[in-house]
Structure formats: structure tokens, C-alpha cells
Amino acid sequence: MNSQSIENYLKVIFNQAISTDEVNTTGIAQALEVSLPSVNSMVKKLAGMGFLEYEKYRPLKITEKGRQMAAMIIRKHRLTEMYLVEKMGFGWEEVHDIAEQLEHVQSPLFFDRMDELLGYPKRDPHGSPIPNKKGHIATLEYRMLADCQPGEKVVLKALGHTSDAFLKYLNSKNLALGVEVEVIALEMYDRNMTVVYDGHREVLSSLVCSKLLVS
Amino acid sequence: MNSQSIENYLKVIFNQAISTDEVNTTGIAQALEVSLPSVNSMVKKLAGMGFLEYEKYRPLKITEKGRQMAAMIIRKHRLTEMYLVEKMGFGWEEVHDIAEQLEHVQSPLFFDRMDELLGYPKRDPHGSPIPNKKGHIATLEYRMLADCQPGEKVVLKALGHTSDAFLKYLNSKNLALGVEVEVIALEMYDRNMTVVYDGHREVLSSLVCSKLLVS
DNA sequence: TATATTTGTTAGTCTATTCTAACTATTTAA
DNA sequence: TTAAATAGTTAGAATAGACTAACAAATATA
Known part of the structure; x- marks a missing residue:
């Protein structure tokens, strides 16, 4: 199983790749509040695991496998946010930190049950799309x-x-x-x-x- | 904040202390499936943090501070189990592994909300008492x-x-x-x-x- | 285009947590 | 009450993930 650290890197990289498809090391470091060398060594590790394409001094590219993995984490995050708002009465400004922790829970059943209880929502409480179980993410045309x-x-x-x-x-x-x-x-x-x-x-x-x- | 590892040790030590008040290293090692030396070094660390009293070759004693800390983790675990059964439709045999992960979530609000939604239950789905917010645990006279x-x-x-x-x-x-x-x-x-x-x-x-x- | 700035990399260190191997103390039982 | 068995300890090493300091490549700017 991937560590929480790995999952956090993947999520950040995925989010940064949404617009440009290419990601730079400094952006990851800032998003995660870690040093450049930390990012550099993790990036090599992620590349070794097949989640990224890495070449010295070149921008990073996320692979299909990496995109898939990241989408599943984001799915868990957004389902959780929706659940917290809809079923537990939290405000949309309260749910991020809790979802940040729950997204690492390993239990497909747990998230499938949330999904079911919520009636298979397409969006989280902030309007962001919830990736489906196959990792597909609807693009918003807003x-x-x-x-x-x-x-x-x-x-x-x-x-x-x-x-x-x-x-x-x-x-x-x-x-x-x-x-x-x-x-x-x-x-x-x-x-x-x-x-x-x-x-x-x-x-x-x-x-x-x-x-x-x-x- | 205490690491998940520390929390797991505390929980196991607490559970073993319930009957005898004194705990031995081997029991912890077996419960956590780690080696004796791992337990030994963690035990010293926990003693340094004031959660245990430790003397070489002597049985361990959990301190009031340790008992308190452990009770809060167990509270989170048992509230979660109850929530999963009562609000999410899981069977009592399905909830342990999920609760094992959720018990490490840092968000008093999250667990207080569960507690509230459940109507402040006194027992988890297996009949074990849920510690209250002050760390007090009802003793069962069964x-x-x-x-x-x-x-x-x-x-x-x-x-x-x-x-x-x-x-x-x-x-x-x-x-x-x-x-x-x-x-x-x-x-x-x-x-x-x-x-x-x-x-x-x-x-x-x-x-x-x-x-x-x-x- | 030469230089300054920004970005990325390497080497080496640190901490947390785990391990094995070797050893010591305590307890049990002959 | 001494030997055997059990329990606990130390030393030393491994791994993951983070760091700083020093350096190298790429990019922006004069």
C-alpha cells in the first residue's frame, strides 16, 4: 500500500497537472510545504513506481497510472467532503481538513457506502467533480x-x-x-x-x- | 501530535492494563506484531513522555496521563464503530478495520458530531463501553x-x-x-x-x- | 550573448520506527 | 537451589521521509 506521504504527493501533482499536464518541482514543494530536495527524491521514487515520467531538469509528466491513482484519492476526498456536509451537517468551510485525513483510509467498502448513501453525487460541496470508480473525472464547462x-x-x-x-x-x-x-x-x-x-x-x-x- | 504508532502502542497497553494494571513487554509485542526490541524502545519513549512508568526488567505501569490519552483513542474507535453500524449500515463484524484507521483522525469536532448524531451512546456495537469526553470508562458488571x-x-x-x-x-x-x-x-x-x-x-x-x- | 536569477540536483545528515543477533535478568521447575 | 526456560535489554543496522549546504542547469534579462 502507498504511504500517506506518497498519496499526498500524487494528489498535489495531479492537481497541478490539470491545467498544464506538466508539473514543476517547485510547485510541489510549495503545495506540500517541504523542501526542494525532499520533492526531488520523492519524485524519483514515484517515477520508479511508474506514476511519473522523470528526466533530470525536465518538467514532470504524470502517467496514466499516476493519474488513475491520484483520481482515486481525490474521489475519496471529495466523497468525504460531500458526506460530511450532507450527512453530518458540517459547513463547506469545515470539511477540508477532515477529508484530508479520511482520504487515506483504505477501505473501498467505506467509500462505496458513502457514495451509495449520498445517491452517487457528481460534485463535492464546492462544485468540484467527484471522479468515478474508474478514475474518470467529468470536465466542467463553467x-x-x-x-x-x-x-x-x-x-x-x-x-x-x-x-x-x-x-x-x-x-x-x-x-x-x-x-x-x-x-x-x-x-x-x-x-x-x-x-x-x-x-x-x-x-x-x-x-x-x-x-x-x-x- | 502523537504519531499513529504511539497511539497504537498506547491503546494496546491500555487494553492490557484493564485487568491487571501491569503490562508486560511480550504482550505488547504480540498484540502489535512487532519485535521485542521495538517494544522496548517505544516503551522507553512513552515513559519519557509521561505515559508509562518504566523500570528495567519490571512490569510496566500506565500513568494517569497515559490512561487518559488511551481512553480518548478508544473513544474515537468505539464511536466510529457505533457510527458505522448505526448510520452507515455495516455489520458488527465489518467495522473493526475501518475504525482502526479512523481512530487516528485529529478532529474533535468530527467525533463530537458522531456522538451527537448517535444520541451519546454508552456502548459500542459489541457492548464495550465508550469512554466519555473526560476519559472516564464505565465498568461493566456483567x-x-x-x-x-x-x-x-x-x-x-x-x-x-x-x-x-x-x-x-x-x-x-x-x-x-x-x-x-x-x-x-x-x-x-x-x-x-x-x-x-x-x-x-x-x-x-x-x-x-x-x-x-x-x- | 553574457550574466543574473531561478530552478533542480547531489551529498550527507537527522529522526522515527522497525529489525536481527547477542546478551542478561527473572521465573519456573526439576 | 541450581538448571532450564522465559522475558527483557542492548547494540547495531535498515528504511522512509524529511532537512541543509553546496552545486549545476535552464531561463530570463540587461
């Missing part, structure tokens, strides 16, 4: 709120970022997935956006709007 | 079925042993906690016991009867 025009009415579907601070900010503005948002105005100078939803009228920064995924 | 006399009617309350094999054996005989058992006969030669319950008539070995705790 736009950023930041790219919408005044007059448009869209629905908040997912988040491009899920830090505690951001989730708490959204809570404070009563912004949740499923909320219908109307773009009222877009300030050209700083791209601040005035929006209306659920009886709220708020001005959101471009930073925030670029993290809100809508359709 | 007798062994093996000590009952023909003619007695008792209720199965807990198990003195919870191995997979034993639980599956009990399943096969439809023996569950709460079942009322009447002792029909006790064979003096081998102490086999004939019992009746729920429309069943069975002959149980003395080994089995000594693991069935009743009141």
Missing part, C-alpha cells in the same frame, strides 16, 4: 463570473478556489452554490462587479469574480 | 454466560472478544446483543452448554460461553 457581462443572469455552480478564508467570505455574503446572480454593472477601471442575488446587492472584486464559476 | 446455571434466563449484553471469526460465528447462530438466552443444561465433563433463545436451541462450547457477557 465560465468565470468575471467574464460575464452586465445584464446576464447566471447560476453559481462551483468555486475555482476553496480556501477557508474564501469560503468564510462567501458565507458572510450569503453566496452559495445554486444561487442565481444577476450582473448589474462592471466597473471598467478595476473590474469590480455589482451583482444582485437573493435580495442582496453586492460589489465583488475581480479576484472574487474570477473564483466564482457559473453557467 | 457475568460470563459460562458462569450461569441451568434454569437461568439472561440477556446477552456484551462480548469478551471481538475477532472477525467469533463475530461471524455469532452471526451464523443468530446471536446478537439483547437476545434473551435460557440455559437449559450444562454438561459437566466439557462444560458445553445447551441454550435456547429466539426459537433456537444450540449447544455452545465453554470457550464461546466465556466470551458471552450477560446480565
